[in-house]
Amino acid sequence: MDFGLFAQxxxxxxxxxxxxxxxxxxxxxxxxxxxxxxxxxxDVLTVGAFTALATFxxxxxxxxxxxxxxxxxxxxxxxxxxxxxxxxxxxAFVLPLRAAPALNTLLITLxxxxxxxxxxxxxxxxxxxxxxxxxxxxxxxxxxxxxxxRLDNTIMLAAGVLVIVGLQLMLxxxxxxxxxxxxxxxxxxxxxxxVNFSAIVLITFAIGSALAAFAGLMNGLYYNEINFGIGxxxxxxxxSAAIIGGLGSIYGAILGGFMFAALQTIGAVALPFASAxxxxxxxxxxxxxxxxxxxxxxxxxxxxxx
Amino acid sequence: MINxxxxxxxxxxxxxxxxxxxxxxxxxxxxxKVKVGFIGPLTGGTxxxxxxxxxxxxxxxxxxxxxxxxxxxxxxxxxxDECKPNVGVQQATKLAADKELIAAATHxxxxxxxxxxxxxxxxxxxxxxxxxxxxxxxxxxxxxxxHRVNGTMINxxxxxxxxxxxxxxxTFAVIHDTTDYGKGHNKYFSEALxxxxxxxxxxxxxxxxxxxxxxxxxxxxSLNPQVIYFGGLTPIGVRIRAQMDKLGLxxxxxxxxxxxxxxxxxxxxxxxxxxxxxxxxxxxxxxLPGGKSFLVKYNAQNYPxxxxxxxxxxxxxxxxxxxxxxxxxxxxxxxQDTLNKVKDRDSIVGTITFxxxxxxxxxxxxxxxxxxxxxxxxEDSEYASGKRKLPGQK
Numbered sequence: 001m002d003f004g005l006f007a008q009x010x011x012x013x014x015x016x017x018x019x020x021x022x023x024x025x026x027x028x029x030x031x032x033x034x035x036x037x038x039x040x041x042x043d044v045l046t047v048g049a050f051t052a053l054a055t056f057x058x059x060x061x062x063x064x065x066x067x068x069x070x071x072x073x074x075x076x077x078x079x080x081x082x083x084x085x086x087x088x089x090x091x092a093f094v095l096p097l098r099a100a101p102a103l104n105t106l107l108i109t110l111x112x113x114x115x116x117x118x119x120x121x122x123x124x125x126x127x128x129x130x131x132x133x134x135x136x137x138x139x140x141x142x143x144x145x146x147x148x149x150r151l152d153n154t155i156m157l158a159a160g161v162l163v164i165v166g167l168q169l170m171l172x173x174x175x176x177x178x179x180x181x182x183x184x185x186x187x188x189x190x191x192x193x194x195v196n197f198s199a200i201v202l203i204t205f206a207i208g209s210a211l212a213a214f215a216g217l218m219n220g221l222y223y224n225e226i227n228f229g230i231g232x233x234x235x236x237x238x239x240s241a242a243i244i245g246g247l248g249s250i251y252g253a254i255l256g257g258f259m260f261a262a263l264q265t266i267g268a269v270a271l272p273f274a275s276a277x278x279x280x281x282x283x284x285x286x287x288x289x290x291x292x293x294x295x296x297x298x299x300x301x302x303x304x305x306x
Numbered sequence: 307m308i309n310x311x312x313x314x315x316x317x318x319x320x321x322x323x324x325x326x327x328x329x330x331x332x333x334x335x336x337x338x339k340v341k342v343g344f345i346g347p348l349t350g351g352t353x354x355x356x357x358x359x360x361x362x363x364x365x366x367x368x369x370x371x372x373x374x375x376x377x378x379x380x381x382x383x384x385x386x387d388e389c390k391p392n393v394g395v396q397q398a399t400k401l402a403a404d405k406e407l408i409a410a411a412t413h414x415x416x417x418x419x420x421x422x423x424x425x426x427x428x429x430x431x432x433x434x435x436x437x438x439x440x441x442x443x444x445x446x447x448x449x450x451x452x453h454r455v456n457g458t459m460i461n462x463x464x465x466x467x468x469x470x471x472x473x474x475x476x477t478f479a480v481i482h483d484t485t486d487y488g489k490g491h492n493k494y495f496s497e498a499l500x501x502x503x504x505x506x507x508x509x510x511x512x513x514x515x516x517x518x519x520x521x522x523x524x525x526x527x528s529l530n531p532q533v534i535y536f537g538g539l540t541p542i543g544v545r546i547r548a549q550m551d552k553l554g555l556x557x558x559x560x561x562x563x564x565x566x567x568x569x570x571x572x573x574x575x576x577x578x579x580x581x582x583x584x585x586x587x588x589x590x591x592x593x594l595p596g597g598k599s600f601l602v603k604y605n606a607q608n609y610p611x612x613x614x615x616x617x618x619x620x621x622x623x624x625x626x627x628x629x630x631x632x633x634x635x636x637x638x639x640x641x642q643d644t645l646n647k648v649k650d651r652d653s654i655v656g657t658i659t660f661x662x663x664x665x666x667x668x669x670x671x672x673x674x675x676x677x678x679x680x681x682x683x684x685e686d687s688e689y690a691s692g693k694r695k696l697p698g699q700k
Contacts, residue, residue: 002528130351233517
């Protein structure tokens with residue numbers, strides 16, 4: 001395999017991995033603060049992507065032509081709306097079930113995800129069809145042999161890195177981050193130290209859902225096409241990534257996301273069977289990894305839990 | 307004694323009723339209701355074609371009900387198979403188990419149609435397939451219940467391979483989905499292409515709901531083919547074409563099947579759709595023998611969606627069912643026997659003749675290319691006249 005080809009596969013894998021990691025980080029945040037699995041997370045991503053698209057259509061009909069304005073508005077609308085949606089889900093469905101078995105939360109969010117997905121399909125105009133997503137980032141590209149380095153992909157990758165670094169700084173350097181970590185570590189003690197438990201939970205769900213909205217927008221800009229089913233698959237992959245990374249650990253989720261993308265790329269490229277089996281390969285490796293390290297590659301340590 | 311008397315009364319009632327009908331007194335009352343069925347993908351990625359087919363079949367029923375000379379009043383039960391075989395089998399069973407339902411026009415997706423033929427055979431429900439193109443649907447078994455008005459992917463791929471080879475293209479990469487539909491296209495295209503002397507440099511099977519094709523397309527890029535042949539449906543067709551652009555694969559022809567011949571393909575891609583090829587059984591609705599009047603009638607009903615590529619076939623299938631019920635009455639067995647003998651029947655999609663497998667033997671194949679955001683018949687396009695060139699064309 002020549003260098004260009006290798007670089008191209010690496011770039012493809014990195015883009016995929018970034019989206020998976022952003023979703024996985026959401027799962028891990030929710031698990032960190034409440035020890036719950038929120039299965040509607042992927043569908044929140046779908047709703048976020050469609051919110052961005054609706055914002056774009058709205059701006060176009062108002063005659064806005066600047067792509068920068070459009071992009072900013074889409075980013076703000078999608079992230080804002082999903083943060084609110086995430087907090088509402090936490091308030092209405094997750095917090096009230098605190099005393100119930102964890103399985104109930106899992107089930108209720110699974111059903112909620114279906115409701116969100118079907119709502120997009122039924123209520124977004126022609127929501128059952130694949131929707132074209134506008135190209136808003138500069139599309140210049142450099143070709144080096146088989147490698148086609150695109151400016152838009154580079155920008156998205158950089159933006160993803162910034163978001164993750166920002167999240168990390170927020171968790172480790174700010175008072176809010178301290179509170180989130182305190183709640184994650186020990187709810188009772190955090191409460192006695194004056195941390196407003198419900199508020200922190202809502203904020204964490206808002207942050208996780210905002211990350212999903214960002215991933216949804218990125219998904220749209222990368223593929224230039226979205227459909228009501230994108231979140232279902234990304235949800236499953238993001239969840240698996242969070243699990244193999246070690247549920248509750250941010251680094252684990254990121255590692256898991258990129259690893260899953262790498263496995264898929266290897267499955268499609270380096271292995272002798274049809275590329276349709278790449279998911280079979282990737283998930284099979286996940287199963288083996290889970291058997292080997294049941295708590296994940298970077299297990300949640302109580303003191304480091306976020 | 308009493309028994310005999312009751313029998314006598316019964317017999318005379320039956321005879322009297324028969325006389326009434328024979329004498330034409332019956333029609334004074336409301337016409338008898340007859341149920342017919344329709345199944346297609348009404349939701350999901352291929353729903354544009356499903357809804358177009360549903361509306362077209364509905365049009366046939368509406369026109370017949372508006373006809374004062376029709377003997378029966380028809381009610382069409384339209385069900386959604388979501389383009390998923392398991393859902394299709396459920397819906398087919400639902401239709402077939404309804405004894406009042408006489409016949410049905412069924413399925414756009416091949417994977418669904420092939421999964422349901424056994425159901426129709428078991429329940430003895432005569433059906434006419436209106437859109438699915440997998441040859442096995444009619445040819446794997448010899449079920450007297452199953453008929454098809456459209457041609458198969460064998461015919462379609464022969465025409466495809468001939469045309470693309472004639473344009474001077476020699477090397478091909480194949481992407482197909484791993485359903486029966488995609489695998490069938492791969493098989494028949496590869497066979498047809500081998501006869502034309504084309505070379506396939508790589509074949510990639512992908513799942514029918516895959517999102518990311520970067521890995522496959524990067525591999526293809528390194529194989530450097532002149533054409534990417536795609537055997538699959540619109541949703542992933544849109545994704546593959548869009549991602550080809552992302553990888554700088556724009557000097558390659560995107561040569562596809564009837565599966566992407568929908569307005570949704572162009573809507574999903576915008577300018578990138580330009581130069582994509584597709585082949586369908588039959589012709590564009592405007593060019594079909596009865597196409598113009600079909601479109602006028604279709605538009606008069608103000609359906610919210612266009613009839614799409616296979617609407618005319620759904621209309622022809624449903625019309626044929628209604629004609630048959632009119633002539634032999636609402637009886638599944640009789641309808642089936644009559645359908646099996648259909649020969650040289652005029653319809654809006656041309657002449658229909660069913661062979662011993664219920665397959666229409668005289669399908670027309672038409673090639674299309676996207677030109678300025680529209681599917682244009684190949685022969686009428688500026689690509690055929692030489693005014694424009696396909697990517698990499700000499």
